[in-house]
Amino acid sequence: MVSQTTRIAVIGGGMGGLTAAIALTRIAEVQVTVFERASKLGEVGAGVTVAPNAQRVLDTLGVLEQVKRAGAVPEGHGVYQDAMGRLVTDAAWEDSAKQYRNIGMYRPDLIDVLAREVNPETIRLGHKLVSVSAQDSGVHVEFENGVRDVFDAVVGADGIHSVVRGAVGQFPDPVYSGYMVYRGVVDASRLPEDWPRISQVWMGNKRHFMCYPLQQGKLFNFVAGVPSDRPLQGPWSGPAEVGELAAEFAGDGWDQSLHRFMREIDETFWWGLFDHEPLTNWSKGPIALLGDAAHTMLPHQGQGVNQAIEDSMALATFLRAAESVAEIPEAFRRYTSVRMQRTAILQHGSRRAGAMFDAQYEFADLKKRDADLRVGRDFRRSAVFDYDAKKVAERALNRFRRIA
Template sequence: MVDSRTRIAVIGGGMGGLTAAIALDRIAGVQVTVFEQATALGEVGAGVTVAPNAQRVLDALGVLDQVRRAGATPDGHGVYLDASGALVTDAAWEDSAKQYRNIGMYRPDLIEVLAREVDGESIRLGHRLASLRTEESGVRVTFENGVTDLFDAVIGADGIHSVVRRSIVPDPEPVYSGYIVYRGVVDASHLPADWPRISQVWMGEQRHFMCYPLQQRTLFNFVAGVPSDRPLHGPWSGPADVSELRAEFAGEMWDTRLQRFLGAIEKTFWWGLFDHEPLRNWSHGAVTLLGDAAHTMLPHQGQGVNQAIEDSMALAVFLKAADTVADIPEAFRRYTSVRMQRTAILQHGSRRAGWMFDAQHEFADRRKRDTDLRVGRDFRRSAVFDYDARKVAERALARFRKEQYA
């Protein structure tokens, strides 16, 4: 069996890399070192929803209570509204067993919670991976600061511009969605006292605005999606004027409650929405990928981080079952075969969800779009939220073993 003498390098100390470090340590019992290019761990000042499917994993890793304490569980299900604020449908917010409910997390808080669970000695900051090379006795990683080291295996959790990915497949073409989002947080004290502590999404002509509570409801996250060709002419993100965001949702057709929220925003930044087609492969020898490096997806189903968390559990299950270091490539191949199916569906599903929110002009009859949204809610609960990454990986492992010895 692989054990604490098995040395694994995780490249990238984002939400995916840190969860992988926890899972590989607690489930597979291997020795993990996380290399992060930044000189401090951190995240953009915005929110993320930790969904039931990821909470199931965090629960198994013993981290869920900390996440719950740092985050915000809404008062009830979320709502999709039309531009005027009329209800279109309620939103999925819990699994079928009602055991796990969406948690809104301030991203820097989630990084902090996860980092606390990783031995500080195992996190190397200021290490930007320059290259990696497979040698006879392992995988050699070399960093821009000149440090080089040899590991039994390497996991690329280094995000959309992954350097590790380049050693496995040609860089996938980033696909621009045609949309940017304005993101940020609002202090709850700047909103009316009776502002609903739930997720709300207003959907208007080619744009939508979402808000939900974070940090024990002292903050509200917002994400406003609008069409733009901005990322095609320069950087993919940057600071933005609040007046520019307000102008996107100006006009009588928009709910006065939304105008109230927009009035409370003091700061925002914009972010281009990109994804890529599912990769043909994620693993080569003792090198594999996880999170956005493997499957960047649009945020319209709120599943990017949640999939990275599922990846972490599946990876740990397959790695734990490796008899020796020589079996790691096969463990990674099996991990890839199971996770690629799941994430490819969600990559395409996230594109479709974006069209549903923002492009209703493409639907001949908007009522049909609204029906699709209602039906999609039930699918989301059963297909996305009820998924148990550990069980799926363990079942797949049993089948792999059966096939192997049949």
């Protein structure tokens, strides 16, 4: 087994990097240092759903109860509705065993919960990685502030614009979806008492609006997807006027209940939706990728962070089985082969889910769209939510051992 003197650098202190740090410390029992370019850990003021497949990992890591306390479990299954609020289908929200149910998390809260599980002395803020290279003496990293260091291995959890990705020979072009989202939160006390504490999606006119509870029901997250070429003309995100969001869903063609919710929006920001084609490799020698750096996907299946959490468990499981530092490249290869297949399917599925919500391509035929959404619920539960990242990695390890 790699020892406690094995030094691993995790680049990026987002939700993926922090979970990786927890898993590598607790499961692989190596020394981890997290390098984050920002001067403090943080996230945008919006929500994220922690799904059953990630909760299974967080449970094993001893973090699930903290996440649950900070988040909100909806009071029932979610709903997909047409623009007037007529039910199309209910949504998957729990695993088959009904052990784990979606948790809505305010992103800054999730960062706080995860960061509290990492030794603060091992987090280096204000460290923007500018170069990484594997040499005989170890993996050399250099930061914009002039700091240099050498590690036994490096994990790139540095997001969609990953610098580490270049060191594994991957340079994917970002692909714009043609959609941006307006994002933000609403204070739940301003909504009617009987406002459903569930996830709701309204779909119509090639756009969609989603809301779900956060923070024990004190807040509601909203995400409104609209067609736009704005992110192609400059930055990929920015502040937005509430009025422009309201205009996107104005008129009698939309449910009054949605308008009731939207009246309580005081602030919003816009965010362009980009992904990339699945990479052809995630590791080279003692350098590996994790989270969005490895598999940026559109948000329509709510799986980006959840996959980063699964990655963390798989990475730690393979690393734990490495006998020495010399075996880390093989551990990373194994991690890569197990994880890439799953996330490639979800990258594709997320594009497809977005096309369904917004009635694009063949889903302009709403009968087809609605049929696919209805069966999608069961697929999501069995194929996505029931996945056990630890078991899959352990099974693969046994197989690797048998054929080694």
